Amino acid sequence: MYIAIEWTSAAFRALLLDDEKVFGEKKSDRGTTRIANGAFEAALREELGDWVAKAEKILFSGMITSRNGWIESPFAPVPAGPGDLATQAVIHRVDGLSPLVFLPGIAQTKPLPDVMRGEEMSLFGLKETDGLFVLPGPHAKWVTMADGRIAAITTYMSGEILNLLKKDSLVSRLIPASYEERPEAFRRGALTAYEQGTLPGRILARIFSARSLVLFDRLAPEEVADYLAGLMIGAEVCEAIGTDKPEKIHIVGHTALAERYKTALDLFGVAATFVTPDIAAGFRRIASRQEDATRAIEGATSASGGL
Numbered sequence: 001m002y003i004a005i006e007w008t009s010a011a012f013r014a015l016l017l018d019d020e021k022v023f024g025e026k027k028s029d030r031g032t033t034r035i036a037n038g039a040f041e042a043a044l045r046e047e048l049g050d051w052v053a054k055a056e057k058i059l060f061s062g063m064i065t066s067r068n069g070w071i072e073s074p075f076a077p078v079p080a081g082p083g084d085l086a087t088q089a090v091i092h093r094v095d096g097l098s099p100l101v102f103l104p105g106i107a108q109t110k111p112l113p114d115v116m117r118g119e120e121m122s123l124f125g126l127k128e129t130d131g132l133f134v135l136p137g138p139h140a141k142w143v144t145m146a147d148g149r150i151a152a153i154t155t156y157m158s159g160e161i162l163n164l165l166k167k168d169s170l171v172s173r174l175i176p177a178s179y180e181e182r183p184e185a186f187r188r189g190a191l192t193a194y195e196q197g198t199l200p201g202r203i204l205a206r207i208f209s210a211r212s213l214v215l216f217d218r219l220a221p222e223e224v225a226d227y228l229a230g231l232m233i234g235a236e237v238c239e240a241i242g243t244d245k246p247e248k249i250h251i252v253g254h255t256a257l258a259e260r261y262k263t264a265l266d267l268f269g270v271a272a273t274f275v276t277p278d279i280a281a282g283f284r285r286i287a288s289r290q291e292d293a294t295r296a297i298e299g300a301t302s303a304s305g306g307l
Helices: 040-054 082-087 119-124 158-167 183-194 209-215 221-241 256-268 279-303
Strands: 002-007 012-017 022-028 058-061 075-077 090-092 100-102 105-108 114-116 131-135 140-146 149-156 248-252 271-275
Touching (some): 002 040, 012 040, 058 279, 082 279, 105 149, 114 149, 119 131, 158 221, 183 256, 221 256, 248 256, 256 271
Parallel strands (some): 058 100, 075 105, 248 271
Antiparallel strands (some): 002 012, 012 022, 105 114, 131 140, 140 149
């Protein structure tokens, strides 16, 4: 039995599991950014409680393994699969705790560096092992997988930029304090992002239309927020897919934001299906490969007479 922890900048999630079953789960909003003065060990003990005595080892993934976390682990270069993370993990030992296993992130370096730390657990736990996957969020990840390995990563900061636009910008002044979802405004924004033939510029030019359309009474103030969301997600889809449209895209998770991505992809003419992440399965695949690697090393040492 071991503990698998997904510790991001915003949240803590731990699973107590073995090769077949999940025995328990602990969650909190105690992300790494909320741990003062690097007191990660104390926070870990508080969050896990009596689980500490039940685990043979504790696996970590997410920002806890970054240079701003507890112990920094390396990045496994693409293409990378569960076995690559298992063999490049950093083992850290603390008195009174089982071995702490800090798993690597995954990185590509060309043409520009891009990375992920933690999201790969959701991908490695999927039954689907090939194709293009999108993980919606403030920093959405578009990931190409082949034979169960992550082959390419592109991060889009559309969500964070959208939040900034709605909070403190020229167009934010038009948005009413109360919010009611306007699906048609979202669809209109996405279609505006896709229009290539008659509209000048791309997303930077089109953001201003959230103001100019209001000035000409062609967009209501209460529609601005969803229109902007459509513009941003639509522009992201345009960039991520380009002209070579895949037959299908997998959207990881089934949240309200994921639904918006599906709407945008449908409007773009690409079939999209929701896939359910299973981080327990992802951790299991890495843990099993780590055990295989350990047995291989022990066997080689024994055969060589312990040299």
